Each structure stands twice: as structure tokens, then as C-alpha cells.
Amino acid sequence: MAGSQAAPKKRADARRNEKALLDAAAAAFVASGVDVPVREIAARAGVGVGTIYRHFPTRADLIVAVYRHQVEACAAAGPELLEAGPTPYDALANWINLFVDFLVTKHGLAEAMQSEDASFQSLHAYFIDRLVPVCARLLEAAADAGQIEPGMDALSFMRGVGNLCIGAGKEGAYDARRMVALLITGLRVR
Secondary structure, eight states, rough: OGGOOOOOOOOOHHHHHHHHHHHHHHHHHHOOOHHHHHHHHHHHHHHHHHHHHHHHHSSHHHHHHHHHHHHHHHHHHHHHHHHHHHHHHHHHHHHHHHHHHHHTTTHHHHHHHHOGGGTTTHHHHHHHHHHHHHHHHHHHHHHHHBOOOSOOOOHHHHHHHHHHHHTTOOOOOOHHHHHHHHHHHHBOOO
16 A cells, blocks of 8 residues: 555645746746756745755756646646637637747757756657647637637647747747737638
8 A cells, every 4th residue: 555655745835935946947047048047046036046956956857847837837728718718719829829938938948858868858748748639629629619720730730830939039020929820810710
């Protein structure tokens, strides 16, 4: 029986503190990339550097945790947006905007994921496993409501959005959000 016990759940305050650390790290990554000094993340979170290392012994552990935290937030938003309405198309458009936010704020993450660090090996599969079904459900709901053409493949659609986001932040005149908005508008049934 002892071997089948689940890991103990974290206290509510410990979960809040970890979320605050992850949010602070995410903001620091957006501002300065994944190589931002840990002391800057600690300052944003209002904790000591030791607290970060206690929760995340390596930079890779912190990057993976931030990435997973943000994927989970994006995944959870899909059903919430669909329920909140007003239409499935609006839920899809709003979710894609969150997805774009997720993509364009990953300064340095692609390079980090290409490293030899084993911590990053499963992140892409995790991303696909968590977000493609959410996108598929939103596309299906909008198609069932007659608001978009049916048959859009979620993974292909997400890759298209991702490709439109590649130039974000690199060229001053390039507006990834505008390009994605045009893509979403193109899904609508005429």
C-alpha cells in the first residue's frame, strides 16, 4: 500500500508562492530572455535567490516549469472561453490570441530547447498533447455552429499561427497579431 501512495499535495500558500515565482520568471523571460539572471527573477517575485533554487535547482528546471505552467494556463482557457461565449468563433479567436501571446513571448526558448539538456526533451510533445486537443475542440465547436468551414486540422492550423509569429519582435513593422487576425477571419463562413 505504501508504494501506491500519491505524492503529498502542496499547501495552498506553497502553490501560490510557486505560481508567483513562475509568473515572475515568465515576465523576466519576456523582458530579457531565458538567460535573465536568477537574482532578477527573485527580485520580481519578492523572494531570495535561494528560494528559487530550492524550488528549481537548475535553470532548465525553472524554464521547463514556466513553460508547463503557461501551457496549462492556455489549455485551461479553451473550455472556459467556449463556455463564456458569446459564440464558438469568438472563443476560438480569443483562444488563438492567448496562443499568440504564448508564442511571441518565448524569447530564447527555442534555442534552449535545442540544447543537449534532457530536461527539454519532452516539452514539444507536452505542448502538442495539451494544446492540440483544445484547439481541435474550439475549431469543432465553431464548425458545428456553422461559423467556420469544417475540416480544419488543429495541428496544421496551430503550425500556421506559429509560422506567422516567427517574425514577431524581430522586425518593427511586422505585426504577428494582425497577420493571425487575418488568418482567423479567413476561417469564417461567407
